[in-house]
Amino acid sequence: MIRRTFAAQSAPEQSRGLAREVVGFLGQYLSDHNILHDLDIMLTEACANVARHAYRGGEGRLEVRLALVPGECVDLEIVDWGYGFDGPVRFENPSPEAEGGRGLFIISRLSDAVAVRSEGQENIVAIHKKIGKTAWKS
Amino acid sequence: MEKLTISRGKNALLLKYDGEVTLDVTPQLKRVLEAELTENEVDTVVLDLSGVGFMDSSGIGFLVFVNTRMRSAGKACYLCRLSPKVRKTLGLVQLLSYFQVIENEGDVAALLS
Numbered sequence: 001m002i003r004r005t006f007a008a009q010s011a012p013e014q015s016r017g018l019a020r021e022v023v024g025f026l027g028q029y030l031s032d033h034n035i036l037h038d039l040d041i042m043l044t045e046a047c048a049n050v051a052r053h054a055y056r057g058g059e060g061r062l063e064v065r066l067a068l069v070p071g072e073c074v075d076l077e078i079v080d081w082g083y084g085f086d087g088p089v090r091f092e093n094p095s096p097e098a099e100g101g102r103g104l105f106i107i108s109r110l111s112d113a114v115a116v117r118s119e120g121q122e123n124i125v126a127i128h129k130k131i132g133k134t135a136w137k138s
Numbered sequence: 139m140e141k142l143t144i145s146r147g148k149n150a151l152l153l154k155y156d157g158e159v160t161l162d163v164t165p166q167l168k169r170v171l172e173a174e175l176t177e178n179e180v181d182t183v184v185l186d187l188s189g190v191g192f193m194d195s196s197g198i199g200f201l202v203f204v205n206t207r208m209r210s211a212g213k214a215c216y217l218c219r220l221s222p223k224v225r226k227t228l229g230l231v232q233l234l235s236y237f238q239v240i241e242n243e244g245d246v247a248a249l250l251s
Binding site: 016037097105110 | 158160161162192194195196198199200202203206223226227230231232233236
């Protein structure tokens with residue numbers, strides 16, 4: 001298993017940059033551009049959620065903890081130390097007229113498992129994606 | 139915004155953005171569009187998405203915002219030239235049939251003539 005941690009501040013530009021940095025790293029191992037795009041969207045959504053909500057208008061630390069098993073799967077943990085999740089977390093697709101609230105739904109559609117939890121001061125979105133052998137660089 | 143191209147037809151406005159449509163740019167795109175709609179008489183907005191290689195839920199929110207803004211005023215909003223990534227993302231959130239998507243180039247030209 002390969003592990004790597006990436007970190008940035010939670011401002012919108014930096015949070016998007018962090019997602020791109022992680023996807024760039026994953027590109028060393030994965031050759032399937034559609035899967036890299038899926039991972040990019042999931043990371044961008046999770047990081048944007050931190051930028052938008054975690055520090056309630058302010059900025060704070062944003063971390064992505066990556067673990068990958070070549071030929072098998074990728075695990076991503078998107079972590080912040082902000083105010084945590086308000087109430088129950090929703091993974092449903094909102095109504096078409098809603099301008100927001102689709103991030104976790106998109107992550108749930110593109111991943112094999114997604115979980116949201118708090119541990120001590122850390123708020124964590126954990127994403128698991130199985131990736132078949134043909135998608136990996138040999 | 140240097141990646142934004144605005145073309146005008148008779149009471150129609152075509153917006154084309156080349157690049158990623160994410161939380162980085164959607165607030166500014168909203169401001170530019172609002173200014174255009176306030177300053178000009180616009181009956182139809184057409185969003186050209188051919189140059190969008192990546193769009194997140196904030197980008198989807200921008201499309202919904204424009205659509206709602208126009209239709210609630212009795213006006214029209216169309217999407218056109220969807221890039222494969224945009225088509226996939228809108229399909230993922232089941233919005234492809236919610237928006238009015240123009241698939242025919244002739245129809246785009248007619249709106250802007």
